[in-house]
Amino acid sequence: MKYTQRHSFDADHYVLSRSRDEQDRLNKxxxxxxxxxxxxxxxxxxxxxxxxxxxxxxxxxxxxxxILALSKEVDSSISLVGADISSTMFPDSHPRNVQFVETSVTNMPEKWTETFDFINQRFLIAALTATQWAVALKELYRVLKPGGTIQITELHSFNPVGEGLRKSGEVWKKFMSLLEEKGHLSDSGYRIKDFARNAGFENVEESVQRAPIGRRWGKLGEAGAENLKRGLRVLEPANIGRGGLENVNTCTKSQSLVECARQEWDNCEGLYLSVTVFTARKPL
Incomplete structure (x- = not known):
């Protein structure tokens, strides 16, 4: 079952796409x-x-x-809700105890106040501005039951350095610039802890994990590099004509800067993304 709730923040701020290719990338x-x-x-x-x-x-x-993966691991008496500002990518079919609702993280239904025992959220670095992050954490606090727990996964950093990683550094610099141009926090992975505490959460903890990137790590590293490349390529059309991620003089005419960077990732040993998992509890 799918429901619709009034949107609260401007979807134009969302940097990534909602195409079928992007859906496949998100699943991977x-x-x-x-x-x-x-x-x-x-x-x-x-x-x-x-x-x-x-x-x-x-x-x-x-x-x-x-949420669909969780439905396969938990008791069917558990009520599972997936919420997003757009229903475009919602699955056509799902278990009976799973519900999808079109609503904004900055303006969730009033009836959800103190409804959920556990909340998960991942990767909104390309979706929320600084002001929206603060509002979103307050909304998560509101809809969480006293004693309930949240976990938020967010990009912490990817700062490749070294002579052999020039293009990678250039790609990342342009990505961060695009986020800042849209009003997003390029350092959200550093600031969520403060937003959570200001919203009223306690026992706020963060764990920075290393996600391998590149062929030198084996299949997992290859998967990470391919997913990162696909995510960054989604940004290319948004940058055409204004110094974005298109062809530059450091690449061949048939290559984009992202494709050049992808080659660097495979040739570099020990490259990784830093990903932060935040956990917090709502006081009883």
């Missing part, structure tokens, strides 16, 4: 992050349990890949 990103960052788990902390009768929210669910 879920698999990669689950393995590389969560060690095969869906819930980061081992002592956090989802028990029968509980209610779980996947905020900014996208394709619903996380």
């Amino acid at each position: 990103q879920h698999e990669y992050i689950t393995e590389a960052v969560f060690d095969g788990r869906l819930i980061f902390k081992n002592n956090t349990k989802v028990r029968p009768g509980m209610k779980v929210l996947d905020s900014a669910t996208g394709t619903g890949c996380w």
Whole structure:
């Protein structure tokens, strides 16, 4: 079942696409992050349990890949909700205990106040401005039950250095510039902890994990590099004509800067993305 709620923030701020290719990339990103960052788990902390009768929210669910994966691991009495500002990527079919709702993380339904026992959210660096991040954390706090837990996964950094990584550094610099141009926080991975505390959460913890990038790490590193490349290529059309990620004199005419960077990732040993998992609790 799908429901619609009034949108609260301007979707034009969202940098990425909602195409079929992007849906496929998000599904593969879920698999990669689950393995590389969560060690095969869906819930980061081992002592956090989802028990029968509980209610779980996947905020900014996208394709619903996380909530659908969770539905295969938990009791069918658990109510699972995937929420996103756009229903474009919602799956056509899903288990009976899973519901998808079109709503903004900055303006969730009033009836959800103190509804959920556990909330998951991943990668909104390309979606929220600084002001919206503060509002979003307050909304998550509102809809979480006292004693409930949130986990937020966000990009921390990817700062390749060295003579053999010039193009990679250029790609990342342009990506960060685009985010800042749109009003997003390029350093959201550093600031969510403060937003969470200001919203009222307690026991706010962060764990910075290394997600391997490049062929030197084996299949997992290859998957990470390919997903990163696809994510950055989504940005290319948005930058045409204004010094974006298109062909530059450091690449051949048939290559984009992103493709050049992808080659560097495969030839570099020990390259990784830093991903932060934040966990916090709403006081009783």
